[in-house]
Amino acid sequence: MATYTEGHMLKIFIGESEMYNHETLYHAIILKLKEYGVSGATTLRGIEGFGQNNRRSHKPLHMLSGDLPIVIEVIDTPERIDAILEVIQPMVKEGMIARIHNVEIIHSDSSI
Amino acid sequence: MATYTEGHMLKIFIGESEMYNHETLYHAIILKLKEYGVSGATTLRGIEGFGQNNRRSHKPLHMLSGDLPIVIEVIDTPERIDAILEVIQPMVKEGMIARIHNVEIIHSDSSI
Amino acid sequence: MATYTEGHMLKIFIGESEMYNHETLYHAIILKLKEYGVSGATTLRGIEGFGQNNRRSHKPLHMLSGDLPIVIEVIDTPERIDAILEVIQPMVKEGMIARIHNVEIIHSDSSI
Numbered sequence: 001m002a003t004y005t006e007g008h009m010l011k012i013f014i015g016e017s018e019m020y021n022h023e024t025l026y027h028a029i030i031l032k033l034k035e036y037g038v039s040g041a042t043t044l045r046g047i048e049g050f051g052q053n054n055r056r057s058h059k060p061l062h063m064l065s066g067d068l069p070i071v072i073e074v075i076d077t078p079e080r081i082d083a084i085l086e087v088i089q090p091m092v093k094e095g096m097i098a099r100i101h102n103v104e105i106i107h108s109d110s111s112i
Numbered sequence: 113m114a115t116y117t118e119g120h121m122l123k124i125f126i127g128e129s130e131m132y133n134h135e136t137l138y139h140a141i142i143l144k145l146k147e148y149g150v151s152g153a154t155t156l157r158g159i160e161g162f163g164q165n166n167r168r169s170h171k172p173l174h175m176l177s178g179d180l181p182i183v184i185e186v187i188d189t190p191e192r193i194d195a196i197l198e199v200i201q202p203m204v205k206e207g208m209i210a211r212i213h214n215v216e217i218i219h220s221d222s223s224i
Numbered sequence: 225m226a227t228y229t230e231g232h233m234l235k236i237f238i239g240e241s242e243m244y245n246h247e248t249l250y251h252a253i254i255l256k257l258k259e260y261g262v263s264g265a266t267t268l269r270g271i272e273g274f275g276q277n278n279r280r281s282h283k284p285l286h287m288l289s290g291d292l293p294i295v296i297e298v299i300d301t302p303e304r305i306d307a308i309l310e311v312i313q314p315m316v317k318e319g320m321i322a323r324i325h326n327v328e329i330i331h332s333d334s335s336i
Binding site for chain 2: 011044046047048049051069071085089097100101102
């Protein structure tokens with residue numbers, strides 16, 4: 001039988017070309033999440049979007065290359081999400097962070 | 113310190129090849145969202161899927177090209193999500209729209 | 225006017241190269257979801273990630289090819305999500321499954 005833990009999901013919306021020190025911001029965020037012991041994270045690249053980057057509003061909307069939108073998804077316990085928000089939020093100058101409540105983290109029954 | 117606003121997330125699941133007037137439906141939706149002053153939206157293209165388009169159920173499931181699934185994500189205040197739903201819903205004849213509650217929009221502390 | 229049904233969203237995080245019998249796990253899951261009458265599902269491939277697969281933790285983080293992260297999203301009624309979880313959970317040995325509550329499934333008004 002499955003058991004579960006209460007969790008939250010963080011969705012971080014940024015632009016692919018944003019930099020943090022000498023690397024892409026999205027990769028810097030993934031490294032930071034791993035350093036902080038988050039159990040998992042996934043980076044998705046969109047094909048179109050707006051609003052992740054204020055500078056983008058001056059660009060044509062339909063971008064097939066260049067500064068594509070990035071979404072990083074992290075699911076963990078509410079306490080751990082609190083902790084990583086303190087670290088990740090200052091890294092995201094432009095873009096948007098959203099936290100989704102009422103997420104059950106389903107644990108595998110390893111006896112199956 | 114971070115502050116936040118209560119928000120909702122809309123997820124719009126459609127097929128990549130669906131058209132609206134003379135452009136792709138997914139691009140038409142993004143243009144409409146921008147016209148209505150939504151602060152941001154992201155379009156993701158999947159690699160496989162079913163159900164976004166009734167016609168698709170007659171096609172082989174494993175599609176590496178052609179009518180791939182599209183997911184558009186929008187996060188905004190509940191009132192603004194209400195307003196754009198009235199505009200977007202009539203555009204989506206096939207496909208699915210879901211609204212996720214309990215989303216916190218995290219605001220950057222610009223003093224950092 | 226729009227009507228809606230209460231729903232849940234399942235997010236299944238796995239590695240692209242994981243196998244189930246003689247096919248990829250992500251495709252096997254999509255086939256199973258279709259077999260169980262789920263109304264729709266979408267498979268997204270990420271560009272970076274960790275944690276979907278324990279073996280991955282020994283690999284370099286920045287993977288542009290090879291075992292990329294996969295996210296499968298399914299939205300349906302809570303009862304149907306319960307039923308498919310019983311079938312899908314034993315298929316996911318490594319990776320993570322999360323269930324998001326408070327999802328409204330918006331129904332099109334076909335009279336429009």
